[in-house]
Amino acid sequence: MSVWALGLNHTTAPLDLRGRFAFALDQIAPTLQSLRSSFPSSRHPQVEAAIISTCNRTEIYCASEQIALDHTFGWLAESGGVAPTLLRSHAYTLHDDEAARHVFRVASGLDSMVLGEAQILGQMKDAVRAAENVGALGTTLNQLFQRSFAVAKEVRTATEIGAHSISMAAAAVRLAGQLFEDLRKTRVLFVGAGEMIDLAVTHFAAKEPKSIAIANRTLERGEKLATRFGGEAMRLADLPARLAEFDIVVSCTASTLPIIGLGAVERALKARKHRPIFMVDLAVPRDIEPEVKALEDVYLYTVDDLAHVVQQGQANRQAAVAQAEVIIDAGVQSFMHWLGQRSTVPLIQQLNAQADEWRAAEMARARKLLAKGESVDAVLEAMSRGLTQKMMHGAMAELHSGDAASREQTAQTISRLFLRKER
Template sequence: MPVSIFGINHKTAPVEVREKVAFSPDKMSESLCALKSEAGLDEVAIISTCNRMEIIYRCPHSQKDSQALEAKAARISDWLAQHHGLSIDNLKDFSYLHSGDRAIEHIMGVACGLDSMVLGEPQILGQVKDAYGYANHAGTMGLYLNRLFQQTFSLAKQVRTDTQIGESAVSVAYAAVTLAKRIFAEFAPIKALFIGAGETIELAARHLSRQGVTQMKVANRTVERAQKLADEFGATAHGLTSLPELVADADIIISSTASPVPIIGKGLMEKAIKQRKHRPVFMVDLAVPRDIEPEVADLRDIYLYTVDDMQDVIKENLKVREEAANEARDIIAVHCHKYLNWLKSLSTVSLMKEFRAQYDDIKASELSRSLAKLENSDSPEKVMTELANRLMQKFMHSPSRLIRQAGESHNQEALEIIADAFSLKPNSDD
């Protein structure tokens, strides 16, 4: 089976490990090309989110046995460790490898939100589509992965339409807002600061807005993007250089940027707490790598949570979604079978092309020979008879050999297959 997945996710590794293997979007094309070349892959795509890093790839046709697949995975692990400057042993402790049917079912399940921290969350489908787009742009997407991703998108759409897995607003952002409701009695007087301007922040802002928060600020590296998001919620937009003033005025801070290093440190929050006269601050760091230094949690009057801290909130949603998830798995099984049948059809197409090419060569050779004889004024009837006899002899050669070998070895099953293939009705008395 040509498709495999090497991955690390929230089930196998803590956030400290996941943030170290995350890929920056602006370097994704470069990373994909380097991985494809250095690991010797035919096709490759990378899904990189706060909860997972998965490398979906296709090996050359010659590398199908388990030992070859494991060797290829080890090569990918070595590249990943070198690329991120990590210990290889560290990666082995937290990674997993899926191949064949399991890999296909896994990527389809991921796109439907079945493998997410929040069961059925819709954001992951957009992130899988991003992975497809990056691979297309980098030129590392080929026939097999292209078909797999396209069928996965079709499947995910069907699951959203035919099941209730996406009916309620369930996501890491929603879990963060649910947690905030346990800390604040009412949201009307609350001031919220959103750091970043991506989809996660947009979802968090939308959820808080629905809870009654009206005083919002959006800070982002690019103020124009912050302004675009701020306009949706009647908020104000700011650059990251304004963070010292912004954090001191915020009751809720939710951050999710692509920064490779923390943008809020313990020192900054110590000053903010003093300015606030120790009024509590609820902080949620949804970024990987983290936006907020872990030491901030040590400060009094600050309640800091990371994506891993959302687990308890998320568990409350599992029972509601399990029935829909089971329905989704049934749909996945159908689409997985469909993709596997498509893979099998590729070998059939290849065999048919080879079969046709072989007999086209015979036809061309014999036709050329017969035309030459006609040019030499040979009798057309004689030439046509010889052509028919030679074609019959050559067409009969391989089937006759197979029949003879099956008969000599008393292989009745093989004889029946040959008879069926050529629509023969052998006399059982012979």
């Protein structure tokens, strides 16, 4: 059994290209079905698969008897509508121990834009559940991910990898504080109501802004989040008309197209008499048209723009990284040992089946002898002798076949297997 992975992340691909391969959580199941059905059943039966898709990465993990990286590449390029050559220039491929090491590092927060951040672990668990629900996660990938979660827990328990972590939301607050002298006088609009927005609202609410509003496609969900922070909820459709009311806009939805356009921002600036607007687009694909960044009096930051802020203090965590890598190394070795053992499972099953067949045959023979009146001792003697002869027949035959070199090798193997007490 082999494991392989391919993906692109914030270090290998620009934001707009990552957006072409972003899958919302509710898209994972049909996407996995499409991927698995694309493999030729004759060459790759029952391919296991999982997809991790966040604002910083999209990664595909597969397991099968044979690695099929080229096929997986072709499928992903087609799904994103880009040329395979373009995808290859921004993607990475990994297999077996390299794939295991990578997923362990991702789960532990070592491969994130925010070193040591914990959010990726929850996103990975969501992705694994989605794969399980659609029947795409077999024994091998299940072991890989469960072990990655265990390694991540050990890393966080045994090291200080996340002690000085600065989240995207905290970075956004820091930048907003550089633009506005007093955040308590600002009105803040959050677009979306998912996990990232929840985190962002928590950080901004701690600064006690003048008002908080949540714009969401589903009003009920927006109201639920707004109520927690004493804010108001509004429909997403009302956003263009009310955009001018807000000094800070933070957006992160699962929309495949921008929901805040250049024209809407221009009209808002005019209504504000060009008072500045601080905008943060945490979505992949983008929620805010990139042309907005060129407008005067607009300060627009994307997830990639925030990278410089979140990297501050990274030096304080480098010692913890070294400790984490040792834990990950041990996890990789353990997984590869397990994976290697998996290759012997069919042989073990065949040996057990053969032993059961011999046992059943000798039991049937013993019952017949007992029915004929043979003594119990004689029957037990015959049964034990019969089992011993069946078990030793193959080994004895090998010892008498082949050339001298092969017989010597066979003798050493048989000695190791059958004469352990004499070693």
